[in-house]
Amino acid sequence: MTASPSISIAIIGSGGSGALTTVNFLLEVASSAGWHGLFTRTLGPQIRGGEAAGLLRLAVHPVDCPPDQFDLIIGIDWLNAHRFGAEIKAGPKTLVISDPRGGEPPPMVTQSGAHVVEIPMKEMAKSISGGRPNMIALGIASRLLGFTVEQMLAPIAKQLSGKGAAAIEASRAGIKAGFAAAAGIKLDVKLAAPSPSDARRWLLSGNEATALGAIRGGVRFAAAYPITPATEILEWLSPSLAKVGGILLQAEDELAAINMIIGSSYGGTPALTATSGPGLSLMIEAIGLATASEIPIVVVDVMRGGPSTGIPTKSEQTDLNIAIYGLHGDAPHLVLAPQSVADCLFTTQWATYLAEALQTPAIVLSDQFMGQARAAIERPADVAFIGARAVATDMSSAYKRYALAPGGVSAMAIPGTPGGQYTADGLTHSEFGIPTSSAADHLAQLDKRRDKLERFNYGDHWASIEGSGELALITWGSLTGAAREAVGRAAADGVDVRVIAPRLLAPVQPERLAAALDGVKRILVVEQTHSGQFHRYLRAHYDLPAPVRAFHRPGPLPITAGEIHRAIMDWR
Amino acid sequence: MSSVTTRLACKPGDYKSDLKPIWCPGCGDYHVLMSFTRAFAKLGLPPEQITVVSGIGCSSRIPAYTSCYGFHGVHGRSLALAAGLKVTRPDLTVVVASGDGDGYSIGGNHFLHACRRNIDMTYVVMDNRIYGMTKGQPSPTTEPEFDTALTPGGTGVAPFHPLVVALASGANFIARCFSGQPNETADVLVEAIKHPGFSFVEILSPCVTFRPDEQDWKEQVRPAPVAATNDQGKAARRLMTDDGFNLGILYRGNRAPFQPAIGVSSIDLSELEKDFEL
Ligand SMILES: Cc1ncc(C[n+]2csc(CCOP(=O)(O)OP(=O)(O)O)c2C)c(N)n1
Ligand code: SF4
Ligand SMILES: [Mg+2]
Numbered sequence: 139m140t141a142s143p144s145i146s147i148a149i150i151g152s153g154g155s156g157a158l159t160t161v162n163f164l165l166e167v168a169s170s171a172g173w174h175g176l177f178t179r180t181l182g183p184q185i186r187g188g189e190a191a192g193l194l195r196l197a198v199h200p201v202d203c204p205p206d207q208f209d210l211i212i213g214i215d216w217l218n219a220h221r222f223g224a225e226i227k228a229g230p231k232t233l234v235i236s237d238p239r240g241g242e243p244p245p246m247v248t249q250s251g252a253h254v255v256e257i258p259m260k261e262m263a264k265s266i267s268g269g270r271p272n273m274i275a276l277g278i279a280s281r282l283l284g285f286t287v288e289q290m291l292a293p294i295a296k297q298l299s300g301k302g303a304a305a306i307e308a309s310r311a312g313i314k315a316g317f318a319a320a321a322g323i324k325l326d327v328k329l330a331a332p333s334p335s336d337a338r339r340w341l342l343s344g345n346e347a348t349a350l351g352a353i354r355g356g357v358r359f360a361a362a363y364p365i366t367p368a369t370e371i372l373e374w375l376s377p378s379l380a381k382v383g384g385i386l387l388q389a390e391d392e393l394a395a396i397n398m399i400i401g402s403s404y405g406g407t408p409a410l411t412a413t414s415g416p417g418l419s420l421m422i423e424a425i426g427l428a429t430a431s432e433i434p435i436v437v438v439d440v441m442r443g444g445p446s447t448g449i450p451t452k453s454e455q456t457d458l459n460i461a462i463y464g465l466h467g468d469a470p471h472l473v474l475a476p477q478s479v480a481d482c483l484f485t486t487q488w489a490t491y492l493a494e495a496l497q498t499p500a501i502v503l504s505d506q507f508m509g510q511a512r513a514a515i516e517r518p519a520d521v522a523f524i525g526a527r528a529v530a531t532d533m534s535s536a537y538k539r540y541a542l543a544p545g546g547v548s549a550m551a552i553p554g555t556p557g558g559q560y561t562a563d564g565l566t567h568s569e570f571g572i573p574t575s576s577a578a579d580h581l582a583q584l585d586k587r588r589d590k591l592e593r594f595n596y597g598d599h600w601a602s603i604e605g606s607g608e609l610a611l612i613t614w615g616s617l618t619g620a621a622r623e624a625v626g627r628a629a630a631d632g633v634d635v636r637v638i639a640p641r642l643l644a645p646v647q648p649e650r651l652a653a654a655l656d657g658v659k660r661i662l663v664v665e666q667t668h669s670g671q672f673h674r675y676l677r678a679h680y681d682l683p684a685p686v687r688a689f690h691r692p693g694p695l696p697i698t699a700g701e702i703h704r705a706i707m708d709w710r
Numbered sequence: 711m712s713s714v715t716t717r718l719a720c721k722p723g724d725y726k727s728d729l730k731p732i733w734c735p736g737c738g739d740y741h742v743l744m745s746f747t748r749a750f751a752k753l754g755l756p757p758e759q760i761t762v763v764s765g766i767g768c769s770s771r772i773p774a775y776t777s778c779y780g781f782h783g784v785h786g787r788s789l790a791l792a793a794g795l796k797v798t799r800p801d802l803t804v805v806v807a808s809g810d811g812d813g814y815s816i817g818g819n820h821f822l823h824a825c826r827r828n829i830d831m832t833y834v835v836m837d838n839r840i841y842g843m844t845k846g847q848p849s850p851t852t853e854p855e856f857d858t859a860l861t862p863g864g865t866g867v868a869p870f871h872p873l874v875v876a877l878a879s880g881a882n883f884i885a886r887c888f889s890g891q892p893n894e895t896a897d898v899l900v901e902a903i904k905h906p907g908f909s910f911v912e913i914l915s916p917c918v919t920f921r922p923d924e925q926d927w928k929e930q931v932r933p934a935p936v937a938a939t940n941d942q943g944k945a946a947r948r949l950m951t952d953d954g955f956n957l958g959i960l961y962r963g964n965r966a967p968f969q970p971a972i973g974v975s976s977i978d979l980s981e982l983e984k985d986f987e988l
Contacts, residue, residue, distance in 0.1 A: 341986060359797075361794055380971070383975030385798065385971075394790035394793075394823065401791035402794035404791075409798075424783075553795075558779075559777055561782055571774075
């Protein structure tokens with residue numbers, strides 16, 4: 139048995155089986171012990187109950203993408219598990235633990251050559267007073283992954299502390315029974331020991347990281363309408379904003395939400411909304427208003443499969459076009475995309491900072507994959523991006539809200555300031571904010587709003603760039619993790635690839651990309667869309683100095699490092 | 711209204727900007743603007759403490775004609791924008807101006823929820839029973855037989871009753887005014903602004919261009935025969951049976967306004983991280 143830098147586990151069960159809780163315990167324990175991890179869930183279409191699978195990857199390095207294949211699959215029961223078949227890949231090295239009373243494993247598993255071992259988890263649970271099959275599964279997983287029963291009990295005791303000693307005892311007995319039942323069963327891989335580190339450890343979802351980034355960047359007001367997969371942002375923000383003196387309002391719809399945050403920001407309170415594609419569509423008109431009236435706002439779009447209602451619980455990168463081109467008129471604004479759970483924090487904080495500095499809307503394109511994944515990470519470093527807009531205080535001469543200042547950013551009067559009264563307006567306006575249809579004013583203000591975005595120095599955060607190979611892989615968003623892993627494998631095959639992942643999608647940065655592409659011979663564009671939106675965007679705005687191939691496919695299945703690795707190896 | 715230090719001896723003219731309105735000569739909205747400035751002067755509020763928020767339409771042009779802070783936003787969303795402003799800036803006096811198309815048609819959903827939410831602000835709808843700005847299409851308050859190019863022979867659809875809708879949705883103050891009576895209207899606006907919670911003031915404001923027939927309103931309007939009530943049942947009966955021309959304050963509720971705590975932070979930001987620490 140070799141020590142592997144990462145290992146992947148899937149636990150499958152029907153509604154109420156506790157499969158997801160079990161995976162979460164494993165993640166907590168592994169994280170406390172120093173490993174990194176990523177936990178995603180996949181659920182059937184039922185609102186509540188139905189089948190569920192928890193997918194976990196543990197590693198000695200940060201994990202930002204799904205595995206190609208699972209090392210261990212535990213089926214508490216297989217009811218409708220074929221629905222997940224495509225997402226839970228097994229192979230000849232996979233160990234499958236199956237409850238004989240839980241139905242047949244799906245063909246995807248049985249035909250993979252995986253080694254199937256039967257353990258009657260349900261029956262074992264029955265023999266324990268208050269016993270539950272998922273605790274048996276946890277015991278099995280603990281042994282196979284090299285954890286002890288006592289290690290598992292710590293988080294369980296914490297979670298069940300309200301339920302009394304009997305509940306904790308039942309769990310202990312379940313884990314022990316599972317642990318014993320796994321004696322003699324061999325898993326092909328062993329997870330390498332984590333390198334010692336005294337970094338503080340966090341366990342959080344991308345949506346929570348997004349929300350924290352917003353508050354750190356200065357957001358104190360949020361308004362939103364619930365939508366999958368963005369709602370967790372709001373659910374964490376609501377109590378957290380209250381703790382820091384802010385407010386979250388549940389709006390009657392997205393049209394209201396976006397206008398509410400414009401009102402808040404106009405009044406001087408930095409503001410955010412979070413939504414997904416259908417909501418972003420409804421917000422577009424008012425994002426244009428914020429652009430024209432130069433009101434900073436942050437709009438987080440946690441992308442899901444589209445168009446229309448699409449696939450609410452699965453990821454895609456298909457809102458790129460609407461985020462960049464969706465506004466009517468010439469309406470320059472910011473579009474940014476985080477690249478991992480941890481980066482959701484940084485990018486949202488940076489977006490808030492930029493929106494405030496440039497007095498413009500920032501659309502943050504997160505996605506379902508990283509938004510709803512829970513990751514065990516090292517505490518991200520603090521960054522100094524705290525929103526601070528130019529506020530008008532000196533009213534000694536007639537105040538021009540939209541003065542043609544060098545750099546394009548003009549000081550904003552906050553209501554309550556004597557002498558600063560102006561009317562913010564979506565109508566084309568003069569420097570004073572007075573409506574006009576004069577060609578000169580129109581052009582001057584269009585130039586102003588373009589220049590303030592284009593002349594700003596965004597620094598190195600605009601993209602993450604790694605490696606120096608002659609093949610450049612250009613990707614964005616949550617695919618960056620899978621791309622990096624694929625590039626690591628290619629390096630092991632002797633192929634050097636550089637990865638370029640823009641975090642700032644608008645305004646475009648042609649000079650910076652040109653520098654990043656210096657010396658490349660081939661370019662591979664990787665994205666999760668059906669139509670190649672990112673590829674077209676690159677072609678439209680950038681000089682691509684070498685032959686280009688594009689690898690793109692739609693959701694719902696996440697794009698794996700294996701797929702990208704193959705695309706790299708095919709384009710050498 | 712918010713408790714701010716009032717300045718004495720304010721004149722209505724102090725609340726007017728230098729901008730010349732784009733309205734047609736004789737448009738009722740001129741008188742509404744006059745009522746606004748008179749009401750603000752009576753309240754003695756510093757102009758910078760007032761924000762006038764609007765959507766799109768002839769009526770929605772009003773913010774820039776005042777010397778207050780203003781927001782001329784998109785069509786139909788003024789109440790939402792004002793809600794975000796007021797909850798984060800409870801110190802400001804927020805007045806929202808709208809038209810019957812802006813407020814009842816495209817913005818109808820926000821009207822319901824603004825009444826329900828009962829944030830302390832005053833909502834003024836200049837009802838001319840027509841889309842003035844887009845040159846004469848029917849609105850939700852237009853009579854079914856009113857003939858327009860878009861709806862030859864009329865819509866055939868009965869108008870809805872905004873005051874009843876407001877009452878049923880939870881508005882805390884309901885009044886009707888006529889633009890041709892700017893002093894009376896100013897007095898009602900003063901009461902509306904002072905009344906806690908969401909105050910709704912419908913101002914019948916004739917569109918002389920597309921509804922010349924509305925010139926007759928000055929003969930049709932009358933002071934409401936009975937005083938304002940705080941009884942929702944009574945108000946419902948009165949509003950349901952009213953012909954649309956009774957003027958004055960018709961309902962004064964006593965619901966507590968919605969205002970979540972703001973700006974009172976007890977913790978350091980790093981405390982939020984505890985949610986994620988193992
Ligand atoms: C989204 C959108 N749709 C349509 C319009 C066109 N439009 C401008 S004003 C208006 C109607 C205004 O009617 P009302 O609110 O009654 O105002 P009035 O002009 O009568 O005062 C319409 C339909 C617009 N500006 N925005
Ligand atoms: S069109 Fe009617 S509502 Fe508009 S300004 Fe002219 S008279 Fe007034
Ligand atoms: Mg009208």
